[in-house]
Amino acid sequence: MKFYHSLLLILLIATAGIFLFNRPGLRRVIIVSRVDAAVNITASIPSICGNGVVDSGEQCDGSNLNGQTCITQSFSGGTLSCNSNCTFNTSACANATLPSGGGGGGGGGGGFIPSISQTSVTFRGLAYPKSTITLLKDAQVVAAIPASPDASFQTTISNIAGGIYNFGVWAEDSQGIRSITQNFTVSVASGVTTVVSGIFLPPTASVDKSEVKKGDILNIFGFSAPKAQVSVFVNSDEEIIEKTNTDNSGVWFHKFDTSVLDKGDHSTRARSSLNGDISVYSQLAFFKVGDKNVTAGGQSCRASGNLNGDCKVNLIDFSILAYWYHRPLTDAVKNKVDLNKDGKVDLIDFSIMAYYWTG
Amino acid sequence: MILVLWRTTGPGSEVNALSYEFMTQQEIKNKLLCVSFVFLFSVAFTLPSGVNAASLFLESTAKEISVGQRFDVVVRLDADAGKINALEGTVGISSNLKILKIIDGNSLVNLWIKRPAISQGGEAVFLGIIPGGYQGDFGPAWTGAKPGEVFSLIISAESEGAGEIYFKSARAFLNDGLGTEAPLNLKKLDLSVGNFNKFKKDDLILDLTPPEHFTPEIFSDKNVFDDKWALVFVSQDKGSGIDRYEVLETRPGSIINLFEKPTWQIAESPYLLKDQFLKSEISVKAVDRAGNETIEKIAPRRHISWYETYQFWGIIILVALIFLFFIIKKEAWQLFQAK
Numbered sequence: 178m179k180f181y182h183s184l185l186l187i188l189l190i191a192t193a194g195i196f197l198f199n200r201p202g203l204r205r206v207i208i209v210s211r212v213d214a215a216v217n218i219t220a221s222i223p224s225i226c227g228n229g230v231v232d233s234g235e236q237c238d239g240s241n242l243n244g245q246t247c248i249t250q251s252f253s254g255g256t257l258s259c260n261s262n263c264t265f266n267t268s269a270c271a272n273a274t275l276p277s278g279g280g281g282g283g284g285g286g287g288g289f290i291p292s293i294s295q296t297s298v299t300f301r302g303l304a305y306p307k308s309t310i311t312l313l314k315d316a317q318v319v320a321a322i323p324a325s326p327d328a329s330f331q332t333t334i335s336n337i338a339g340g341i342y343n344f345g346v347w348a349e350d351s352q353g354i355r356s357i358t359q360n361f362t363v364s365v366a367s368g369v370t371t372v373v374s375g376i377f378l379p380p381t382a383s384v385d386k387s388e389v390k391k392g393d394i395l396n397i398f399g400f401s402a403p404k405a406q407v408s409v410f411v412n413s414d415e416e417i418i419e420k421t422n423t424d425n426s427g428v429w430f431h432k433f434d435t436s437v438l439d440k441g442d443h444s445t446r447a448r449s450s451l452n453g454d455i456s457v458y459s460q461l462a463f464f465k466v467g468d469k470n471v472t473a474g475g476q477s478c479r480a481s482g483n484l485n486g487d488c489k490v491n492l493i494d495f496s497i498l499a500y501w502y503h504r505p506l507t508d509a510v511k512n513k514v515d516l517n518k519d520g521k522v523d524l525i526d527f528s529i530m531a532y533y534w535t536g
Numbered sequence: 537m538i539l540v541l542w543r544t545t546g547p548g549s550e551v552n553a554l555s556y557e558f559m560t561q562q563e564i565k566n567k568l569l570c571v572s573f574v575f576l577f578s579v580a581f582t583l584p585s586g587v588n589a590a591s592l593f594l595e596s597t598a599k600e601i602s603v604g605q606r607f608d609v610v611v612r613l614d615a616d617a618g619k620i621n622a623l624e625g626t627v628g629i630s631s632n633l634k635i636l637k638i639i640d641g642n643s644l645v646n647l648w649i650k651r652p653a654i655s656q657g658g659e660a661v662f663l664g665i666i667p668g669g670y671q672g673d674f675g676p677a678w679t680g681a682k683p684g685e686v687f688s689l690i691i692s693a694e695s696e697g698a699g700e701i702y703f704k705s706a707r708a709f710l711n712d713g714l715g716t717e718a719p720l721n722l723k724k725l726d727l728s729v730g731n732f733n734k735f736k737k738d739d740l741i742l743d744l745t746p747p748e749h750f751t752p753e754i755f756s757d758k759n760v761f762d763d764k765w766a767l768v769f770v771s772q773d774k775g776s777g778i779d780r781y782e783v784l785e786t787r788p789g790s791i792i793n794l795f796e797k798p799t800w801q802i803a804e805s806p807y808l809l810k811d812q813f814l815k816s817e818i819s820v821k822a823v824d825r826a827g828n829e830t831i832e833k834i835a836p837r838r839h840i841s842w843y844e845t846y847q848f849w850g851i852i853i854l855v856a857l858i859f860l861f862f863i864i865k866k867e868a869w870q871l872f873q874a875k
Contacts, residue, residue, distance in 0.1 A: 218674050315772045316646040316667045317750070338745055340774030341642050341684065345668040360619075360668030362644055362684060364675035371676060461713065481713065485757045492647075493755045495665075496768040496806035499649055500760045510759045517715050524707065525715035527649060527665045528622035532713035534667030 218363060219372045227263075235263040247271065296367050297335035302376025303328050303451070304348035304356070305400035305427040310378075311536065313345035313358065317492070318536040324348065328402040328427055339367030346376055347535065350400035350427075354381040357460050358534055375454065380407055380429065382447045382459040388471035389464055392436040397445055399459065400427045405451040409433070410458070412444045423449075438466045481516050482530035490533045498522060498530060589719035590615050590708055592625065592686070594701050596725060600732045601693040606636065608690050609701055609725060611660075613644060614683035618710060619669030620718055623686065624650075625706030627660040632697045632729055635660055637690035639825060641743070641777035644670050644684035647770065651778070652687045659704060660689055669711025687777070699727035743775030743826035752820040752832055760806055767807040769820045769832075776825035783807055785816040787836070790844045815840045 231243040237259035247255040247270035255270035304310055304324045312320040312332055324330040342365055347358040356378050365371050380401035389395045397409055404422065407429045411417040417437065423429040429447075444461040464473070482490040484497045501514045501522040516526040591614040598607040611627060613620065623645060629635060638652045638660055645664035652662040672681020693699065702724035710716045752769035760766060771778060782800040787793060800821065809818070814837040821831045842848055 219676050313668070317770070338748070338774050341644065341673060343644065343646050343666060343668070343670070358668035360666070360670070362670055362673050364673055364677070366676075373674075484759060485755065492768045492770055492805070493753060493757070495647055496766075497757055497760050500806055502649055513759055524622050524624050524649075524663065524665075524709060525717075528709035528711070528715045529713060531621035531665040531667045531669070532711050536667070 217373070217375045218361075219374070227261075231263075236265045238263050295335045295370075296337050296339055296365060297333050297370045298337070298342070298344065298363065298365055299331065299333040299370060299372045299374075300344070300346060300376060301329070301331045301372065301374040302346070302378065303402045304330055304378045305350045305381070306403060307351045308348040308400065308427075310346060310348050313343075313347075313534075313536040315343050316345070316534065316536060333370075337365065339365055339369075341365075344373070345534070345536065346378065348378050348381075350381045352381075352383075352400070354383055354399065355460075355535065356381055357457070357532070358536075359457065377402070377449070377451070377454045377456045379456040379459045380405075380423075380447045380449045382409075382445060382462045384445065384462045384464045384473055386470050387464055387473040388467045388469060389435050390468060390470050391438070391440055391466050392434075393470060395433045395435050395464060396430065397433055397447070397462070398428070398430045399447060401429055401447075401449040401456075402451055403427050405429075405449040407431075407447050407449050409447050410445060411438070413438050435466050440466050440468075482533045484513055489535045490530060491536050494530060495527075498526060502527075589721050590618055590620055591683075591721040591723060592623075592703055592706050592708070593683070593721075593723035594627075594725035596701075596727070599727060601699065601727055601729045602732045603693050603696055603729060606690060606692045608639075608688050610688045611686040612683040613670065613686050613708075615671050615681070617671070617681075618718055619671050619712075620666065620708045621669040621711035622665045622709040623707070624663040625661075626655070626704040627662075627689065628702055628704040629658065629691065630698070630700040632693065632695040633699050633701065633727075634658060634692050634694050635689050636692050637825075638687055639690070639777050640687040641773050641775045641824070642685050643687050643777070644673070645686060646772075660687075662687065666711075693727075693729040696730050699729045701725045701727070743773075743824060743828065745773075745775050746828035747771040747773040747778060747822040747824050747830040749830060750820075750822065750832055752818065752834055754809070754814065754818070754834065754837070755806075761808045765809045765812050765814060767803075767809055767818065767820070768805045769807075769822075770805060771822035771830060773822070773824040773828075775828075779823050779825045779827075781805070782821040782823065784819040784821070785809065785811050786819070787811070787816050787840050787844070789846055790815075790840045791846060791849050792844060814838050 227239065229239045229241050231238050231241055237243055237245070239259060242257055242259060242265075245257060245265065247253075247257045247267065250257060250265060250267055250270060252267065252270035257270055258266040260266045300312060306324065306326050306328045308324045308328070310322050310324055310330045310332070311318055312322070312334065314334065314337070319334055320332050322330060322332045341362060343360060343362050345358040345360045348356045359376065359378055361373055363371060363373060381399035382397060383399055385396040385398070401407055401423045403425050407421050407423060409419045409421065409431050411419075411433060419431060419433065421429050421431040433445075442463065442465050444463045446461050447459045449456045482494055484494040487493070498514055501510065503522065506515060506520070506522065514522055514526070516529040519525070593612055593614065594609050595612055596607060596609045598605075601607055613623065635654050635658060638654065640648075640652050644666060646666055648662070648664040650661060650663035652660055655661050670684065673684040674681055691701070703722040706720060706722055708718040708720045710718045748771055750769060750771040752767055754765055754767055756763050756765050767783065769781060781803050783803040784798055784800045786798040817836050818834040819831055821829055823829050
């Protein structure tokens with residue numbers, strides 16, 4: 178009897194274990210949490226001259242001389258004091274090479290007016306070498322900066338009020354291909370510098386053919402950080418995953434044999450990993466497996482939601498879509514504003530536009 | 537399932553009662569363990585659809601409300617590891633409650649298609665998007681993501697009884713570029729309205745900060761307003777939220793201002809410009825729910841015509857007056873000579 182119950186227990190534990198840890202949904206949660214773990218959010222109060230504390234960037238603060246004296250400042254003696262800008266005042270220090278002038282009094286301490294700290298947010302991360310990083314605040318562009326040759330970037334926005342902000346970061350590689358926008362909703366406290374670090378932007382991904390003859394090679398390529406491993410996902414009945422690496426300039430290139438794919442429409446996307454950090458997926462690149470090869474056109478302006486053709490998806494496109502929200506569509510605009518081709522403009526079309534948002 | 541299994545082993549006969557007694561003494565621990573694991577197993581079966589679903593829920597610090605009391609309820613979104621980029625819904629309330637005000641200043645939604653508003657039926661209706669998607673609020677003071685605020689409601693308790701605030705309808709969409717509807721759990725809020733003598737003074741929202749600076753843009757597109765010039769604008773207000781926008785079109789130095797005095801017009805983006813010649817200076821005013829204002833201006837793209845200027849008409853009037861003066865003078869002289 179005991180044996181029977183022990184066996185039942187083992188079976189139940191094993192079954193529960195399989196269901197608990199092998200559900201696709203839960204697996205997704207684990208992956209996402211790993212991706213999230215890559216982004217660190219920290220806060221620090223910037224140096225405040227006049228608060229009596231020697232902060233970073235200050236030599237002293239008020240009567241707090243940080244343990245320094247005239248002697249430690251290479252003088253023979255005298256009285257060290259602190260300037261109102263939190264630098265040392267050595268005017269009352271005696272120089273060893275000169276006869277002592279007898280001091281003269283420090284001039285009193287107090288009277289510091291604490292400077293008002295700025296509220297700022299700093300962003301640090303990795304994109305692609307020589308790419309342009311665009312930073313969005315609440316869906317509007319607030320900065321565009323170049324990435325360094327090693328793909329790292331850093332930018333700070335300041336003079337903002339405390340509150341919840343939706344920040345977005347996207348990059349455009351040297352070929353003009355854009356990454357998807359990576360968003361962070363961050364609680365920003367007043368008077369504090371909040372640092373969002375560890376941002377790892379997803380790779381860009383493109384294909385060289387919009388239609389490829391079955392059995393021919395499809396070139397899939399893009400940009401990521403140098404020396405990153407890129408996993409290339411090709412959607413078929415079963416997802417095909419192949420791996421490649423970026424070179425020193427951040428370029429990745431993969432030759433994909435289409436003989437394993439059925440004829441019809443397919444898509445591919447990629448994600449990068451570097452030093453244990455895993456990016457989110459790139460945008461989808463679409464192609465068709467058929468009977469002929471057709472070279473793909475440029476991709477940057479084809480984003481769904483670019484309604485006015487300016488290669489951006491921003492407030493103007495949003496306003497155009499909002500204008501047609503729940504209005505009967507004319508034939509002239511149907512192909513443009515009805516993004517999911519269901520004959521109307523509703524929240525689904527806005528959702529598609531929000532995915533391709535560039536600001 | 538479990539109960540049926542137990543019943544088959546123990547209907548209420550004397551023999552079976554004894555056997556039940558025997559089982560309780562010898563194997564109850566094992567049975568309990570089994571039940572626990574079967575329960576766990578059942579939970580594992582029933583949860584998959586719910587575990588990864590986003591949730592819209594309502595939060596209030598007050599559970600027992602006095603009649604006449606005003607309290608706030610926050611509508612929150614728990615994205616639950618997914619990314620949500622579009623959201624719509626209607627919040628309903630029981631008849632003994634009344635929505636007085638909506639505050640969306642600290643909302644996770646960046647662009648409203650329908651800014652949260654009180655409908656004629658007294659419900660709160662909202663529709664908006666989060667470009668790039670929303671995963672949760674991140675901050676240095678906590679680890680991971682926590683549910684964020686969609687907007688908050690100021691509600692008054694009108695009469696005694698059970699109070700209920702609930703989602704009449706709601707939909708959310710994943711940030712996947714395909715417009716996939718996200719599984720969404722909707723959680724209501726139950727309250728008790730009575731005479732609890734815990735009347736709390738209204739928590740007034742002190743908002744002295746005007747809406748953020750913004751950049752209005754002029755555009756024309758053949759898909760909107762027949763390719764006429766239009767204006768787009770959006771601002772954010774982290775305090776009480778944006779109440780409305782107003783637009784003013786003026787032609788500085790133009791004589792037209794004397795005949796048609798420019799006035800502020802309540803506007804929504806996109807706004808069809810009255811001055812299709814783009815000779816006007818355009819001012820856009822964002823007003824928050826506390827009455828604070830931020831005004832942004834766009835300079836005229838074209839200069840006004842010379843014949844519209846005050847200077848031109850000033851000279852014309854001056855010349856006319858001089859001409860008139862000489863005519864009158866001449867007439868008067870002739871009249872004087874005739875006499």
